[in-house]
Amino acid sequence: MKIKFSLIVLFSLIIVFTVGSISFLVFEVITASSIDAELEEMSYKLNVRDAQLQTLHSRANEDVVFALKNPKFVEYFELSETREGNIFENDVLQFTDNQREIKKDLEQWVYHFQNKFQVDETCLIDSTGQEHLRLVFQNIEVDEFLSPEEMSAPFFTPSFAQEQDEVYVQYPYFSPDSFRWVFAYTSPIVLNDGEKPAFYHFEMPVNVFQDIISIDHGRMYVIDPQGYLIADSAYSYPTTNISEEFEQYFPQSNTILQSINFEKIQSQIELNGSGNLQFVDESGESQYIVFKKLSTFDWILVYQESEALMLSEVQTEYGSVFTTISLISIFVAISGIVGIVIVSNKITRPIIELRNATKKAESGIFEDHIKINGANEITELGESFSKMFSSIKKTIELEKKLALSEQKLKNERFAVIGELSARIAHDIRNPLNVIQASLENLSFAQDNPKIFEKSIKLCFRSIDRIAHQVNNVMDFLKNSEIQSEEIHLKEIIDSLISEMIIPDGIKINLPENNGVIQGDKIKLEALFSNLIINAIQKLEKNGIITIRISEKPKNMIQIEIEDDGHEIPEENLEKIFEPLFTTKQTGTGLGLASCKNIVKQHDGSISAKNNPTAFTILLPTRISKD
Numbered sequence: 001m002k003i004k005f006s007l008i009v010l011f012s013l014i015i016v017f018t019v020g021s022i023s024f025l026v027f028e029v030i031t032a033s034s035i036d037a038e039l040e041e042m043s044y045k046l047n048v049r050d051a052q053l054q055t056l057h058s059r060a061n062e063d064v065v066f067a068l069k070n071p072k073f074v075e076y077f078e079l080s081e082t083r084e085g086n087i088f089e090n091d092v093l094q095f096t097d098n099q100r101e102i103k104k105d106l107e108q109w110v111y112h113f114q115n116k117f118q119v120d121e122t123c124l125i126d127s128t129g130q131e132h133l134r135l136v137f138q139n140i141e142v143d144e145f146l147s148p149e150e151m152s153a154p155f156f157t158p159s160f161a162q163e164q165d166e167v168y169v170q171y172p173y174f175s176p177d178s179f180r181w182v183f184a185y186t187s188p189i190v191l192n193d194g195e196k197p198a199f200y201h202f203e204m205p206v207n208v209f210q211d212i213i214s215i216d217h218g219r220m221y222v223i224d225p226q227g228y229l230i231a232d233s234a235y236s237y238p239t240t241n242i243s244e245e246f247e248q249y250f251p252q253s254n255t256i257l258q259s260i261n262f263e264k265i266q267s268q269i270e271l272n273g274s275g276n277l278q279f280v281d282e283s284g285e286s287q288y289i290v291f292k293k294l295s296t297f298d299w300i301l302v303y304q305e306s307e308a309l310m311l312s313e314v315q316t317e318y319g320s321v322f323t324t325i326s327l328i329s330i331f332v333a334i335s336g337i338v339g340i341v342i343v344s345n346k347i348t349r350p351i352i353e354l355r356n357a358t359k360k361a362e363s364g365i366f367e368d369h370i371k372i373n374g375a376n377e378i379t380e381l382g383e384s385f386s387k388m389f390s391s392i393k394k395t396i397e398l399e400k401k402l403a404l405s406e407q408k409l410k411n412e413r414f415a416v417i418g419e420l421s422a423r424i425a426h427d428i429r430n431p432l433n434v435i436q437a438s439l440e441n442l443s444f445a446q447d448n449p450k451i452f453e454k455s456i457k458l459c460f461r462s463i464d465r466i467a468h469q470v471n472n473v474m475d476f477l478k479n480s481e482i483q484s485e486e487i488h489l490k491e492i493i494d495s496l497i498s499e500m501i502i503p504d505g506i507k508i509n510l511p512e513n514n515g516v517i518q519g520d521k522i523k524l525e526a527l528f529s530n531l532i533i534n535a536i537q538k539l540e541k542n543g544i545i546t547i548r549i550s551e552k553p554k555n556m557i558q559i560e561i562e563d564d565g566h567e568i569p570e571e572n573l574e575k576i577f578e579p580l581f582t583t584k585q586t587g588t589g590l591g592l593a594s595c596k597n598i599v600k601q602h603d604g605s606i607s608a609k610n611n612p613t614a615f616t617i618l619l620p621t622r623i624s625k626d
Contacts, residue, residue, distance in 0.1 A: 015332075031311060035288065038310040039276055042218070042290045046303045049220065050292055052212050057296055060204065061167045063117055064185045068165075068200055070109050073124075073189045076102040076132075077197045086130050092144050093130060107133055107140050114138045119202045120178040125150045126198040127160065136177045159186040159199040171297055172206050172230065174244040181206045181242070181249060206230060207237065218305035219256075225298050227253045227262055256304070269293045269300060460501070482520045482601055484623060489549055489559060490514040492521065496529050505542035508532075511549040515557035517621045519602050527598045528561075530591045531615050535563040538613075555621045562614035573608055 076082060079098055087094045095103060110122045114135055124132045129151030134141040150156060155170035162168050170184040186201035209231035213220040221232040228250040229235065235251065243249045253262055261279045268275035274292040281287050286307040294301050490511050497508055535545045548560040568576065579593040599606045604619040 035307070035310055038305065039288060039290060042288075042303045042305060043276075045215070046220075046290050046292055046301060049213055049303075050294065050301055053209070053294060053296065053301070056208065056212070057169075060117070060185045061169075063113070064167050064187045064200065064202065065165050067109070067113050068187055068189060070106070072102050072105050072109065073198075073200065074191055076106065077126075077189060078191060082197075086126070086128065086148075088148075091148075093132070093146055093148070095143070103133055107135065110135050111138060111140070114202075117202075118204065118208060120180070120182055120205050121175060122200075122202040123150070124198060124200055125153075125156070125159075127196070129153075129156065132198070134177070155184050155186050155201060159201065160188055160196055162186070162188050162199075164188070164190040169296065170201075172246070174242070174246075174249075175203055178203065178205070179242065180239075210237065213301070215303070217309060218303060220301070220303045221253075221256070222294070223253045223262070223265075223300045223302060224250075225266075225300075227259075229253055229255075230299060232256075265289075265291055265300060265302070457501075482523070482623060484518050485521060487517050487519045487521055487524060488514055489517065489524075489557065492525055493528055493532075493547055493549075496525060496532065500532070500536070502536060503541045506536060506539050507544045509544065509546040511547045511559075513549045513551075515549045515551065515559070515619075517557055517602075517619055518623055519619065520598075523598045523601065527595050527617075528559075530595050531561045534591065535561060535565070539563055539565045552618065557619050557621060559617045559619070560614050561617075562612055564612055567610040567613055568608060570610070573610070576608060577606070 076099065079096075079102070081096045081099060106124065110124075110133065113119070114122060115138065120137065122133075122135045124134075126132060128148070130148045131141075131146040131150060134146060154173055155168060158168045158170070166187060168186045170186065172181050172183045174180070175182045182203035182205050184201050184203045186199050188196040188199045190196055209222050210233070213222065213231050213233050215233050219232070219234045221234075222230040224230055228246070229252070230250060232251070238249070257265075258279070261277060264277055265275070268277070269291070274290075276288065276290040278286060278288050287304055288307065288310065289302050289304040291300055291302040293299075490513070494510060497510065502508065532545070532547075539545070544564050546560075546562045548558075548562070550558050550560075552558050577592050577596045596606055599617060599619070602619050603623050604617060606615065606617050608615050
């Protein structure tokens with residue numbers, strides 16, 4: 001394709017992309033603003049429902065207290081026959097004429113109270129658990145069906161714990177009289193002498209929440225702290241064959257929310273008492289929710305709308321704006337393309353002249369100065385070609401210098417290898433001298449057991465020192481794959497300690513806990529052996545080494561190796577894990593670098609600190625496949 005048409009296509013695409021991007025950003029800004037406005041509207045509706053629920057709760061409390069203002073309650077229980085206790089005949093509570101007269105007035109009082117308020121059942125229960133009156137759906141219960149077993153009711157004991165005019169609210173339970181789920185408001189009857197012989201209570205159906213949270217669009221629901229849906233505008237709770245089991249009647253919130261979203265709601269509730277959240281449901285659709293903690297039972301009121309539903313109203317309201325932006329974008333794109341066609345003609349002419357000049361260079365003829373008639377930029381391009389030829393010569397010279405730099409880098413690498421070799425030779429030569437001297441002593445110590453035993457110990461210690469230095473180098477150089485198996489960390493550490501030669505003045509506190517991980521046993525043995533030997537060497541002859549194993553969050557195991565020796569200089573804390581770094585007069589400087597490699601192969605981390613000196617290792621219980 002000729003450069004003219006290439007420019008037209010390229011810049012046309014750029015214009016279309018730019019205009020499209022700007023239009024998209026405008027749409028996104030409008031959409032985001034609209035969603036924010038919808039969230040504010042949702043919060044307002046949520047606050048309205050919250051106010052209605054608070055009003056319901058306050059009104060119920062006030063009505064219970066108001067109902068007990070009737071002096072007939074106190075008069076009934078002040079009667080001498082009432083104070084003497086209940087009398088039964090054929091398991092039916094018997095009432096005297098005085099009791100029945102007052103009881104009739106109380107039943108009429110409660111009957112009018114039920115007409116005023118949405119109440120399923122009203123009861124008067126004494127301290128023995130005996131009902132003295134009960135109205136179910138405004139029907140007065142006959143004496144034969146008054147229950148003597150109300151002590152098992154969940155609200156029985158808490159009701160007597162209240163003071164006068166105090167109200168106890170009972171968590172939802174299944175009522176065997178109304179055959180539906182209710183929650184109760186109760187308050188004690190207090191006599192003139194302070195005695196509390198009974199309490200008055202009424203039951204309100206849970207579905208009052210269902211009526212209050214009814215919404216014309218979206219979904220509003222009430223969740224209890226255990227994640228059950230107490231009310232849901234999009235769910236029809238059974239009205240027949242109702243289950244008496246809480247878990248079976250009330251659905252779990254995970255039918256709407258993932259468990260992680262419910263945890264986020266609870267977290268924001270604990271911090272602020274309210275909040276909002278966006279998540280993607282199982283169908284892949286974005287959902288927005290606003291929520292608020294209720295004063296009742298720590299329940300949470302939630303209002304949810306999908307993004308599509310939120311934007312459907314916005315698109316209707318701003319439809320003309322979207323159309324106008326789209327038309328402007330199309331007009332700008334077309335105008336830009338026409339302008340590109342005109343400009344490309346002026347640009348391509350001098351480029352053709354430049355092409356003719358460069359054809360000469362194909363045959364090896366490089367002009368010192370290329371003259372191009374046309375725009376200033378193209379003229380500068382011709383001059384740049386001239387400068388390019390001289391730059392080629394400089395490039396060749398630069399390549400020669402780079403070759404010398406590469407040789408210098410190789411020499412530096414050989415110097416590092418030489419330094420490492422010198423350290424290894426020095427560290428091995430000293431214990432070899434000890435072995436040689438000890439063996440010479442053995443020839444003169446045949447009749448002296450103490451010298452013989454001391455020489456043997458020196459030989460073994462020197463051999464262990466050589467092996468330790470060689471192992472440090474080998475562990476650092478090799479990078480073999482992890483051979484994963486189940487590892488009991490305490491067993492490895494206990495075994496290593498039992499095999500070490502430990503000076504009498506050094507005490508090692510072994511870990512009390514165990515940690516089980518998946519890892520490479522040989523590499524982990526090398527890791528802990530290195531760190532423990534380092535601690536022993538640092539303490540010299542006296543001190544305490546403490547090893548701890550503990551579990552950490554996110555399936556991590558922490559191992560600490562602590563000693564009471566001198567601290568590591570602060571300037572060295574960041575360097576001790578670097579290869580060849582050592583502060584010892586002997587040593588390769590690869591021990592801690594090898595430890596770091598082993599920990600990294602196990603997806604863990606290692607660090608050091610002072611006060612006291614300790615190395616901390618974090619290892620996951622399982623190594624990732626990567």
